Amino acid sequence: METKENILALGEFTHKTAPTKSINVNGADFTYRSFGKKEGIPVIFLQHFTGNMDNWDPEVTNAIASNYPVILFNNRGVGSSNGTTPENVTEMAKDAVDFIRALGYNKVNILGFSLGGFIGQEIAANYPELVNKLILAGTGSIGGKAIAQLESHLEKAFVDGPDRVLINLFFSKTPSSIKAGEAFLERLSERKIDRDSPTSQDTIASQAKAIINYGLATDENNTQLKAIKQPVLIVNGNQDNMVDSINSYIMLQNIQNAKLVLWSDSGHGGIFQYSKDFSQEVNSFLLN
């Protein structure tokens, strides 16, 4: 259990130095790192397809950590967590909720990126008492445009070799966006010690099934979006090729209390291209 003692130690650490800890959740060890402000409702980061804790941008996590406790973690089977990754978003959401409760929290802020945003919506709708505020980045609702075409998106992203996949998936084709992508990759390598483990091919296959099925599912009346009553900040780049940017507009139109922020000249990883503005939006959203 995350004791009061652990929490008081958060402030000593940053994205770069926070030790990787582990907690048993229903039979599997979930790895996590906590750092930042000692007091306040923590911000739980829900990661994208294939990503582990090292895939978060330190410029974002540290900026939010200067105002709130920040908790990065690997869901069941992801990165250095063990256990078997479920093949659907609903079970991933339940795992994340169990992890949050195992840490001893009964109220958190959630920041979900892409697949993490699918999970975040489900948690906010189905475990409303647990969620204070929700941040949805580069994501969409059940059956959202272009989500089910994951394989086609990945094929296009791999054409320049494995080193360029993240840039192809997360950034636009303009020189300014590509440059921002390269700076983002640099930041991801800033943490030198105690790096996370890569996500296994089995987990990636299970996540892919979950994403494709989420994209193929339907929720014609947007009942899940309408069930979200917490304040929501929705953000994305304007040319998201993985989860079409129009999905952000649609979420805004169906969530009761939401603010939408989209940036030009950017894609799925708009929050990393505009890391400063994004962090400022998050801090202001959580404060007000």
Next chain:
Amino acid sequence: METKENILALGEFTHKTAPTKSINVNGADFTYRSFGKKEGIPVIFLQHFTGNMDNWDPEVTNAIASNYPVILFNNRGVGSSNGTTPENVTEMAKDAVDFIRALGYNKVNILGFSLGGFIGQEIAANYPELVNKLILAGTGSIGGKAIAQLESHLEKAFVDGPDRVLINLFFSKTPSSIKAGEAFLERLSERKIDRDSPTSQDTIASQAKAIINYGLATDENNTQLKAIKQPVLIVNGNQDNMVDSINSYIMLQNIQNAKLVLWSDSGHGGIFQYSKDFSQEVNSFLLN
């Protein structure tokens, strides 16, 4: 001419106290008020259909004035300005440019709301050297969705009598949005002395023609939006019944360097419903 002496006096005044001044622009007297910060690139406010200087929300103008010089004015024939209001956006833009230059400025920030946003786009595209940054609120581009249906929008707005027109046009039908609308009307009446004159029926008719023709015009390749190279902040409510909110999304997709902010539970006057968040967005946008 706005002399250095006048500019140094800005800081003494607020929305409520700034005296109405007048300057001759190509044969007509344009009325204006300036207040706020003494130094920096001023923010020129371009007003909506029928509106005069008293239609600006003091919560917005004062918040921006705490960081920048603010200039409210009536374009040709509007409110207490004299002259004949032109029947097209292009001439309105030229009048606004001539007014700005008559004040002695060669670089300004522009905040255009609705019709003011049509004018703002034209100025940024056609007088690029004059515009530092552009804020587009509750507006759309040439031929934008629902703009030409002005008469139908007005008919619906008048059903509850003249006192409710602004609330019907600017706010959503939810209790929270209507309440925000009533608070906005209260704020509009805060200035007690030296009130502006109502806009004449002739001017309103000319403005209506300009709006409808702007909505009927086409710019299929979005050449005007693509000609805007300055940083642009685009904002609106999510349910704008006058200038459909999707127009904001379309502007984002065609302006090179833009950020879009939309708020839920709000309409055409989203910037007044979320006056604090809007002012914070503007100040942050102008600063960075």
